[in-house]
Each structure stands twice: as structure tokens, then as C-alpha cells.
Amino acid sequence: MLNQAQIAQFHREGFLNGGPVLSEEEVGELRDSLEAIMAKGPGGFGPGEPRPVLFRDLSGGGPEGKPGPTPVWQIVNIWEAAPTFERLLYHPAITKGISQLTGHLDLQVWHDQIQYKPADQGGTTRWHQDAPLWPIIRPMTPVSAWIPFDDADEENGCMWMVPGSHNWGNQIEYLRTQGHLTQREEFGSLEGFAPPAGAEIAVVEARPWPVKKGEVSFHHSLTWHGSPANRSPRPRRAIAIHYMTGEARYDAKGEHPMKQFVTLKDGAPMAQAGPHFPQVFQQGQPGGLPGHLRN
Numbered sequence: 001m002l003n004q005a006q007i008a009q010f011h012r013e014g015f016l017n018g019g020p021v022l023s024e025e026e027v028g029e030l031r032d033s034l035e036a037i038m039a040k041g042p043g044g045f046g047p048g049e050p051r052p053v054l055f056r057d058l059s060g061g062g063p064e065g066k067p068g069p070t071p072v073w074q075i076v077n078i079w080e081a082a083p084t085f086e087r088l089l090y091h092p093a094i095t096k097g098i099s100q101l102t103g104h105l106d107l108q109v110w111h112d113q114i115q116y117k118p119a120d121q122g123g124t125t126r127w128h129q130d131a132p133l134w135p136i137i138r139p140m141t142p143v144s145a146w147i148p149f150d151d152a153d154e155e156n157g158c159m160w161m162v163p164g165s166h167n168w169g170n171q172i173e174y175l176r177t178q179g180h181l182t183q184r185e186e187f188g189s190l191e192g193f194a195p196p197a198g199a200e201i202a203v204v205e206a207r208p209w210p211v212k213k214g215e216v217s218f219h220h221s222l223t224w225h226g227s228p229a230n231r232s233p234r235p236r237r238a239i240a241i242h243y244m245t246g247e248a249r250y251d252a253k254g255e256h257p258m259k260q261f262v263t264l265k266d267g268a269p270m271a272q273a274g275p276h277f278p279q280v281f282q283q284g285q286p287g288g289l290p291g292h293l294r295n
Contacts, residue, residue: 001093002100010101012200014166014223015209021093022147022214031149033084034114034237037075045081053077053111053276054257059123070123070229075114076257077276078239085112087293089241089278092286094145094216098243099281101143101218106246107281108271110134110141111258113240115227117157122230124157124182127190129165130242131221132172135254136262137270141244146217148238153210157230159217160187161209164201166220175224187228244270244277 002010002018010016022030037052045051054076057067067073079086088094089109098107115125131140152158165171174193181187188206195202209225211217219225221242230236250273252266261276270277280287 002097007100013163015161015219018097018216018218020214021216027149027214029084033082050081052081070121072123072125073116077111078114079112090280090289095281095286098143102245104245105284107243108277108279110242110244115238117230117236119233119235122157124229125227127175127178127226129172129222132170136251136256136259137248138251140221141242142221143218144240144242146240148211148213150235150237151213152236154208156232156234156236157227159209159225159227160206162206162224165224166222167199168195182229184228
């Protein structure tokens, strides 16, 4: 459970380390599940077999769907293919933290997302904000939980954050101009932006954000973040779980890979969107695990 000082720090800076939430054994189980899915590969799921929504190399990849020379593997909704990851969605320390930071008593999953940077050759996740990339829900999904399965540090491509940037509005077009920043040595060299007048934090200061395996890092969906290439001999494996609050509504104008699962009318509550968006926190209490996960 987060204390008031932590909550205040989050609202000022836009990100927070919530401390350890997974044991060594739990991290090991998640790693094993991830490696089993990586061994299958994007084309390794049989007809009718549960599979993720997306499985791709974000760096663009090579010919015939092969990974490129500097891959960043993205797996969206790995929870739909692995019970260990489905169970993680309901983790009471994670969902309670999201509830405290959003101020909402009802939460459901928007989607999860693995980002896997292999040792020695893992690519870059360029500077971005999350909310502008999710145009089918409004208001924006406010807070995400990010949990690494390896110690994420400057060597192996940990995330970088810009304190206070969540209060500067939608700046995704500016961040796209910074796509040339890919390596650790240059990644913090953001240039050409002045925060809006009156902002509590009025300076652009990019900083590395190391997180230990099994800890949870929370970040606001407008916080500027990204991660440089991994040139270390260690992988950087992590999952982000993006949550919606009970006020989320469907915006039919937008496009997103999850839109295929939404059959609602424009403006309808996402709480009615169905099983691809499970409810995990209800009336201020962690939701119980579904029956198939209780054994």
C-alpha cells in the first residue's frame, strides 16, 4: 500500500517506484512462461490455441517476419496465452497502487505489453507518451504498472523518464522529432522544447529510471518515457500492464489493435466491453481471481 508521500511524489513527477511485489519464485515462473512463448514465436500458435493479440519486433524486423538486427519484442495481451500472466493482472498490491494513484475504485485491464530487449542487440524504444497512442478510449487511461523480470539498469536499457512531463499535455508530435536518440550516451539529450508557463516542474530533465526485478514502477500515461538500446550481455525483460478506470468510454473514431474486440456503441462504458478487458478492482477492493486461476 502506498503512503501519502509516495502518492504526492507521483502526482508531482509522473512516476514512482512502488517497491517489490514479486518473489524470486514468482519472477522465475513469469520468465519461464515468457521464454516458452518466445520459443513458439509469432507463427507458432496452432488453430484455436490461445495466443497474444500482437507478437512482433517493434524495430521493424527483417524479411518474412524475421526479427531485425536490433529487436525489441512486443507481445500484447500475453495474459491471453499464459495463465501466469493472467494471474498477474489481479495482483492486489499492483491494483491497489493503481487505485490509489488514480483515485478510482473500479479498474479493468486495457491491455498488457511485454517489451523484451535481448542481450547484446536489443533495440531502442523511442521517446513517447502512452495516452496519444490509445485513441479508442476516453478519458485517457491514467496510470500503468511496469514490472521487470531482470534488473533493469542503464547498462541493459532501463526506461528513462522526464519528471513533471505528465502535466505538459499531449506532446507526442514533439517527441517524434527526437527519434534520433537511440543510445545510452545520447538518450537524455532532448532539445527544442519549453514546458508550458506555470508548470510546477518547468525544466526538461531526462533521467534514467532503474528498477529491480520484481519491483513495480508506476507511470502516468502522459509522462515522457523511452529506453535506449541494450548492448549489455544481459536481457531486459519486462511487462507493462495498462489499466482503465471505471469512467473509461469507447471512442469509435480512433484506431488500435484492441478495437477488434470492442462491439460497443460510441461513448459506451468500456466496463461493458467484454472478456478481453477483465475487471480487476471493484468498489475499492481487489477483484477475485477467475475460477480457472484458483487452483
